Amino acid sequence: MLLTDDEIKAIIEPAFKPFPCVVESRPNRTMRFRVIKGRTQTPIYIEPGIPIDVLREESDLRELLHSVRRLLQKRGYRLIPLEK
DSSP: OOOHHHHHHHHTTTTTTTTEEEEOOOOEEEEEEEEEETTTTTEEEEEEEEHHHHHHHHHHHHHHHHHHHHHHHHTTTOOOOOOO
């Protein structure tokens, strides 16, 4: 079953806790997100735009999020483990 835009956002937004994540649907049918450092509002990761159709498969979306999480952890950021 394919994910809706709202379901995609609901999976991405909490994926980088304790850092806030801002998710935006774009008019060109892409979705972008930014992981930000809370107090300074400095982006620590920006995904400029991925076609929403690529994110509709939950396994593909989870793979992308795991890749970004690994990158942030390599940069020294501590993330709360993802819930299953």
